[in-house]
Amino acid sequence: MIAALALIAGCASMDGVAPNASPREASALATQRTLQDVPVSDRAWPARDWWKALQDPQLDALIDEALRDSPTLAVGAGVQFAMFAAGGGQTTRQPSINHVCLSVERFDQDAIIKALESYGIKPRDNQTGPVGPMRHYVSMRKEDRGGAKDGTPELYFTDPDGILVQVQDVTYCGGAGYLGNVCTVG
Numbered sequence: 001m002i003a004a005l006a007l008i009a010g011c012a013s014m015d016g017v018a019p020n021a022s023p024r025e026a027s028a029l030a031t032q033r034t035l036q037d038v039p040v041s042d043r044a045w046p047a048r049d050w051w052k053a054l055q056d057p058q059l060d061a062l063i064d065e066a067l068r069d070s071p072t073l074a075v076g077a078g079v080q081f082a083m084f085a086a087g088g089g090q091t092t093r094q095p096s097i098n099h100v101c102l103s104v105e106r107f108d109q110d111a112i113i114k115a116l117e118s119y120g121i122k123p124r125d126n127q128t129g130p131v132g133p134m135r136h137y138v139s140m141r142k143e144d145r146g147g148a149k150d151g152t153p154e155l156y157f158t159d160p161d162g163i164l165v166q167v168q169d170v171t172y173c174g175g176a177g178y179l180g181n182v183c184t185v186g
Contacts, residue, residue, distance in 0.1 A: 051063055098164065099164035099165060099166055100163070100164075100166070101165070101166040101167070101168060101172075102165060102166070102167050102168075103169065103170040103172065104167060104168070104169065104170065105170050106169070107167070107169030107170075107172075107179060109138060109155055112155060112167055113136060113138075113155070116157050117136075120134060121134050121135065121136050121158075122134065122135055122136070123135065123136060123137065124136065124137035131156075131158050131162070131164065132158065132162065133158050133159065133160050133162040134157075134158060134159070134160060135157065135158050136155070136156065136157035136158075137155075137156055137157075138153045138154065138155050139153075139154045139156065140152070140153055140154075141153075141154055141180070143176070146174065146175060146176060147175075147176055147180070148177055148178060148182075149176075152175075152176060152178065152179075152180045153178070154166060154168065155167045155168070168180060169181065
């Protein structure tokens with residue numbers, strides 16, 4: 001049976017078989033269906049060296065190393081957040097970008113989810129493990145991770161390539177409070 005299938009497949013001709021995709025003109029894209037109703041602002045950027053207020057020598061050293069040894073991608077007036085993830089030990093450090101974060105004024109989780117779903121971005125299937133492309137979810141960051149007592153909602157979605165995007169209020173600083181905007185130093 002397998003030999004017969006191989007013989008038939010070997011006789012198949014690829015003549016005339018070619019991709020028929022073509023690039024779309026920018027004017028043909030649905031540009032009116034965007035997050036245009038969600039205002040974006042850069043007025044809430046923190047100080048360029050915000051982490052120094054934490055007085056943590058280990059964090060200072062990690063950020064110094066990252067700024068010295070890594071290419072930098074910057075948007076706006078300065079660095080808003082720096083995150084370094086390492087696994088196992090010093091020798092396993094690999095440069096990576098886990099996700100990007102967009103700030104919006106008047107963060108409204110339900111309105112943003114509605115807009116995302118209008119583009120076909122569906123709720124996440126599983127609560128654990130990798131998130132597939134075109135999915136959204138809300139992670140409730142509790143007090144043990146610096147969030148509010150009842151949780152600070154952090155809204156995420158993935159694009160068609162599976163790149164993770166976080167959407168938060170412009171006042172978000174990774175802290176407590178519903179908007180994640182209650183940040184203390186000390």
